[in-house]
Amino acid sequence: MHFAGWMLCALLTLVAPFAHAGTLVIESWRVDDKALWEKVLIPAFQRSHPGIDVKFAPTAPTDYDGRLAARLADGSAGDLVACRPFDASLSLYAQGHLERLDGKPGMQYFEPGAMVAWQTAGGKEAFCMPVASVIHGFMYNKAIFRKYDLQAPRTVEEFFRVLDVLKKNGVAPLALGMADGWEASQLVFTNIGPNFWRGEAGQKALADGRARLTDPPFVDALRFGARMGAYLPAGAATQTYGQSQAMFATGRAAIYPAGSWDIARFSSAPGLELGVFAAPVKKRGDACFISDHMDLGLGVNRASKNKQDAFKFLAWVGSQEFADIYSNRLTGFFTLSNHLIAMRDPVAKQMVEWRNSCASTVRLNAQVLHRGQPSMESVLWRVNADVLKGTLAPEPAAARLQRDFDRWYKPPQP
Structure with missing residues (x-):
């Protein structure tokens, strides 16, 4: 060379x-x-x-x-x-x-x-x-809350007292519809539920076969959804997710069950003073859990x-x-x-700081519990929508969830 x-x-x-x-x-x-x-x-x-x-x-x-x-x-x-x-x-x-x-x-x-x-x-x-990750909670209109001298609720009963005040004063309490299917499950049930079934402990108990969806913590979460149904806007069954967003952004409803992905949309909404609070616990002093x-x-x-x-x-x-x-x-x-x-x-800062005081958990069916057919995801969508509409009571709703779960899921043997 x-x-x-x-x-x-x-x-x-x-x-x-x-x-x-x-x-x-x-x-x-x-x-x-x-x-x-x-x-x-x-x-x-x-x-x-x-x-x-x-x-x-x-x-x-x-x-x-x-x-x-x-x-x-x-x-x-x-x-x-x-x-x-x-x-x-x-x-x-x-x-x-x-x-x-x-x-x-x-x-x-x-x-x-x-x-x-x-x-x-x-x-x-x-x-x-x-x-x-994304974090779930409730967004609210601070101006409406000030007008009626309301504070961000921390417990279940405080939450429903706020909804009562709003409804009695002719204000739509909640911007929430069910037309898209997933809202009742992901914005309500798996948002508030962790405070009832204690986050990862409840999910693991289901996966291990030590708990059933007919147990009190899961039924209580469904009861919360059933109570919320009385405060939904007219036509909620056919109201889309986008319509719910518009309803809250324009001040036509006071509270929006939310995921953190909506912060940017509402932070730029003209005239909306945005606040946020975590899913309420059963009583003050209880440990809190967030869907993170x-x-x-x-x-x-x-x-x-x-x-x-x-x-x-x-x-x-x-x-x-x-x-x-x-x-x-x-x-x-x-x-x-x-x-x-x-x-x-500021709203994102408040939500991420919940990690310092509350335990994080993923959505109930995200890991292991959705692998069969009918998938827990699809069943949760349908059942929670029916509970919110008032066409299915919490106890039979829980029984339906467990029945469909039993069709395919067999807990691991010790």
């Missing part, structure tokens, strides 16, 4: 470790976050990692699972994969599509409790990095041809910088890392 050829080979050898295998592609269902990723998050990453190109390529939420599975199967999926909590991502890992992440840079910033939605049984293997639902993780496609850069990006997602940007720019989506984040939005 002549000298020039030798020099070229030597230069290529020196450059090769620093070369990049092409654009990193991030798969996600969060279409609404595209501008945040393209204009804020990716540029922030590239400031400390120049030369690594990143593309955020979301798919509509309703199509994401199926299309991602197809792309993973035919080898066309992106390098990084947005992970839904629990079984959906566990299935991808079991099929060999996701890298094991234990010990990878960035994973050290997540406590064991933040990891459970993206680990195998017993926490043996992690397959996605936790990114964010793990929403999003991020994994590495095992078939990625750009794995080195993918792990660099994942390490950055575990950083303080990412947690700060994500939690403050995507208001209402809270980092699951142990970094201390100064929340700038």
Whole structure:
């Protein structure tokens, strides 16, 4: 080999470790976050990692699972994969599509409790990095509360006294409809329920077969929903989620059973002075529990041809910088890392601080309890809607839930 050829080979050898295998592609269902990723998050990453190109390529939420599975199967999926909590991502890992992440840079910033939605049984293997959760509670119109000298309720009876005052004064107490199906379950039952069944302890008791959905804590949660039904707006059965949002945003209702993802929408609503309170406990002094639902993780496609850069990006997602940007720019989506984040939005700050005084739990059916048919998710939607409408009493509602659960679920034997 002549000298020039030798020099070229030597230069290529020196450059090769620093070369990049092409654009990193991030798969996600969060279409609404595209501008945040393209204009804020990716540029922030590239400031400390120049030369690594990143593309955020979301798919509509309703199509994401199926299309991602197809792309993973035919080898066309992106390098990084947005992970839904629990079984959906566990299935991808079991099929060999996701890298094991234990010990990878960035994973050290997540406590064991933040990891459970993206680990195998017993926490043996992690397959996605936790990114964010959403928290449930109740939003309220501060101006309406001041007008009637009302305080944010802390107990169940205080909550219903507030609803009584509002109703007697001709104010719609609640902006809540049931047309979309999920509201009665996720905005009511699994929002207030943890204070009755004591969060993770109740979920685990069901999973272990030590509790049944006909037990008092679960029936009491249904009774709460039945009582709420008397304060719903006219036409609640056909009122959509969007109509409920508009009703609250324009001051036509005083209280909105909510998820933290709605903070940004209502914080910018003209004339709305937004307040928030946690799901009420049975009596003052009781331990409190909040639905702090793990929403999003991020994994590495095992078939990625750009794995080195993918792990660099994942390490950055575990950083303080990412947690700060994500939690403050995507208001209402809270980092699951142990970094201390100064929340700038006052309502978001109040909600995330509930973690300091209340125990967090995921939605009742999120883990294990929804795997069969009929799924607990679909049954909870129907049953809770009927309870709110007043067409099904709490006790038979609980019996129906347990009957459908018994059709497929067999608790593990000791």
